[in-house]
Amino acid sequence: MAKRLFLLTLTLIIGCVFVVRLGTGDEAASGGKTLVRNASMVLTMDPALGTLEDADVLIDGDRVAAVGKGLPASGARVIDGKGKIVMPGFVDLHTHLWQSLIRGCATDKELNGWLGGCVLPLQGSPVSGADAYAGARLSTLDAIATGVTTVTDWSHAFNPDFARGNLKALTDSKQRFVFAFMAGTAEWIAPEVRRVKKDVIDRNPLAHLQIGTHPAGWNVAGVEASERLAKELDVPLNVHLLESKADPATDQMGVLRRAGALRPGLLANHVVHATDAELDELAAHDVRIAHNPLSNMRLASGVAKVPDMKARNIKVGIGLDGGTNDTSDMFNDMRAAVGLQRAQSADPSRYPTPADVLRMATLGGAEALGLEHEIGSLTPGKKADLQVINAQALNFAPKVDWAAQLVFNTQPVNVQWVFVNGVALKKDGKVVGDTERVIADAQAAADRVRKYLGR
Ligand SMILES: [Zn+2]
Numbered sequence: 448m449a450k451r452l453f454l455l456t457l458t459l460i461i462g463c464v465f466v467v468r469l470g471t472g473d474e475a476a477s478g479g480k481t482l483v484r485n486a487s488m489v490l491t492m493d494p495a496l497g498t499l500e501d502a503d504v505l506i507d508g509d510r511v512a513a514v515g516k517g518l519p520a521s522g523a524r525v526i527d528g529k530g531k532i533v534m535p536g537f538v539d540l541h542t543h544l545w546q547s548l549i550r551g552c553a554t555d556k557e558l559n560g561w562l563g564g565c566v567l568p569l570q571g572s573p574v575s576g577a578d579a580y581a582g583a584r585l586s587t588l589d590a591i592a593t594g595v596t597t598v599t600d601w602s603h604a605f606n607p608d609f610a611r612g613n614l615k616a617l618t619d620s621k622q623r624f625v626f627a628f629m630a631g632t633a634e635w636i637a638p639e640v641r642r643v644k645k646d647v648i649d650r651n652p653l654a655h656l657q658i659g660t661h662p663a664g665w666n667v668a669g670v671e672a673s674e675r676l677a678k679e680l681d682v683p684l685n686v687h688l689l690e691s692k693a694d695p696a697t698d699q700m701g702v703l704r705r706a707g708a709l710r711p712g713l714l715a716n717h718v719v720h721a722t723d724a725e726l727d728e729l730a731a732h733d734v735r736i737a738h739n740p741l742s743n744m745r746l747a748s749g750v751a752k753v754p755d756m757k758a759r760n761i762k763v764g765i766g767l768d769g770g771t772n773d774t775s776d777m778f779n780d781m782r783a784a785v786g787l788q789r790a791q792s793a794d795p796s797r798y799p800t801p802a803d804v805l806r807m808a809t810l811g812g813a814e815a816l817g818l819e820h821e822i823g824s825l826t827p828g829k830k831a832d833l834q835v836i837n838a839q840a841l842n843f844a845p846k847v848d849w850a851a852q853l854v855f856n857t858q859p860v861n862v863q864w865v866f867v868n869g870v871a872l873k874k875d876g877k878v879v880g881d882t883e884r885v886i887a888d889a890q891a892a893a894d895r896v897r898k899y900l901g902r
Contacts, residue, residue, distance in 0.1 A: 536596025538812025576612025
């Protein structure tokens with residue numbers, strides 16, 4: 448009897464501790480449950496589940512446990528879903544997080560003018576890991592605010608310290624991420640990339656590695672070294688391809704071809720100036736493409752032939768591309784992807800439609816990264832990377848066609864909750880983190896970077 452009483456007391460104590468932990472607001476971080484109850488719309492992006500109305504989404508630990516009506520709430524934090532939309536978090540397929548430090552830089556220049564004024568002078572400058580951290584930290588919080596749960600960060604890795612600061616900001620963000628480490632022929636890089644993979648990436652279930660490089664006739668050795676490293680580490684290569692009008696003359700495709708880098712998993716950013724034959728070749732090798740409409744508009748790069756990519760079944764997602772569009776607004780990026788094609792073609796049915804671009808920004812990005820079995824839809828068993836959007840706002844209401852309104856009306860301020868791996872990174876409209884301090888640190892870093900740029 449005494450033993451049973453002891454066990455009962457012990458159970459009560461453990462139960463109380465659990466309840467207290469639930470009350471701290473870090474339920475999901477401790478492996479708990481969250482139920483979004485009675486959401487007015489659940490856009491699952493899973494063709495088998497479709498879009499549900501007045502339904503629940505249950506998060507258990509790091510997974511989506513269930514989607515449906517009347518799910519049990521026992522032991523779960525409950526979020527009232529009335530008037531709200533639940534959908535997968537966004538996959539930002541291409542960005543440079545540190546570039547928040549050069550927002551608004553050289554807005555009158557095209558790609559090469561912008562690079563020459565705002566990026567390339569930093570090579571050989573004392574730009575530090577602390578500066579990289581400050582810029583990337585700001586960007587990660589801004590990305591979380593707009594519902595981005597997975598970010599693909601092409602890091603310029605100006606020096607080892609810079610790369611470490613950049614990577615630490617990604618780790619601290621608690622977002623899922625792909626770190627594309629710009630490699631090349633410098634002696635420090637290959638050993639550092641191997642160390643980063645072993646010590647940081649392989650130990651963090653949210654982290655993935657790619658090798659970044661720039662294909663061009665003047666960088667054959669760099670591309671070959673990068674491709675060798677990518678093969679050795681069994682990770683994809685990540686390149687800027689045919690972005691500006693000047694790029695085809697640098698023999699980008701030829702350099703990739705001769706290096707053996709045109710192979711499944713290669714992530715090519717932009718691909719604005721590809722010929723039909725080049726798109727055929729990219730499709731034949733299962734190369735994936737990041738479309739960056741806001742960046743292409745800002746740098747006057749042109750309009751990517753996204754419908755032609757779709758016709759070839761190329762896996763295409765969308766990206767924000769860091770300082771080349773100045774914002775981290777994925778809704779704006781989706782609007783631009785739809786609008787660019789319509790403005791060019793005068794055809795409102797042209798790919799991508801609002802439904803298409805929602806897929807590109809979620810499951811499409813996941814497919815391009817080879818992560819579609821883990822993320823990209825609210826399929827039970829997948830990782831709990833999702834967002835809850837408030838549709839009862841002046842810029843969103845009333846309800847007419849919510850799926851279309853997600854593209855045409857939504858702003859980051861409408862995103863109320865963001866979960867990555869079951870952990871809430873935006874709660875009730877507020878990003879988790881000391882935003883004032885992050886902004887102040889970014890300002891100090893931007894002031895230093897401006898001096899290095901001589902601006
Ligand atoms: Zn880029």
